[in-house]
Amino acid sequence: QKEVEQDPGPLSVPEGAIVSLNCTYSNSAFQYFMWYRQYSRKGPELLMYTYSSGNKEDGRFTAQVDKSSKYISLFIRDSQPSDSATYLCAMTTINSGGGADGLTFGKGTHLIIQP
Amino acid sequence: ETGVTQTPRHLVMGMTNKKSLKCEQHLGHNAMYWYKQSAKKPLELMFVYSLEERVENNSVPSRFSPECPNSSHLFLHLHTLQPEDSALYLCASSKHWNSPLHFGNGTRLTVT
DSSP states (O other): OOSEEOOOOOEEEETTOOEEEEEEESOTTOOEEEEEEEOTTSOOEEEEEEESSEEEEETTEEEEEETTTTEEEEEESSOOGGGOEEEEEEEEOBOTTSSBOOOEEOOOEEEEEEO | OOSEEEEOSEEEEOTTOEEEEEEEEOSOOSEEEEEEEOTTSOOEEEEEEETTEEEEEOSOOTTEEEEEEETTEEEEEEESOOGGGOEEEEEEEESSTTSOOEEOOOEEEEEO
16 A cells, blocks of 8 residues: 555646645654645745644645545645646654654646636 | 756766766755656655765665765766666755755656
8 A cells, every 4th residue: 555645637627716636645653744846847846834633824725634534635726827737745754763754755646727 | 046956957878878966955954865756656765865974775776876975965876777767866955854855956867
């Protein structure tokens, strides 16, 4: 069983729609959750960084974590063509020594916002 | 302009060549990473350096050899690669080991 599952898409929606991107995971020890956005021919850039369960909002973006269901989401309101990119989820644990283990990434979802 | 710079952006090499990828970070971070990104696969962590010491080597073949001469520079030396090594190689840095990562724009490697 893969540790992090993410639908690769493509997901195509009209401009202005609310977008929901999701990842599921199997390791209940994951505590830190991140979303990265990657434009074509560019490296990933950090969008959102959350700890444990709950919601975090930043402008048009909301990250949601449900640890009981092992499910994280990224919502994009009022989507724009410039939001067209690949969105990668990533997560990590705190190990017994108090440090973090390596990030585990999903495969990424390719999002297309149609003008 | 990203705080992590990678050169070259594109590289085509034969299986018998030797080449090196270069990464430089201008963010004052203490950890640097090499990742491999292939189509339809998650990012694969290859190497991690924290304070210039290698802390992780994820069973990467010996034809890949990293070098970290100081906290701002990271190299990946390549020799006798295989066509399946063709991928986007991403360098990243972070303030501490596994703080959020800042990525460069990658080197697109093609092995012929």
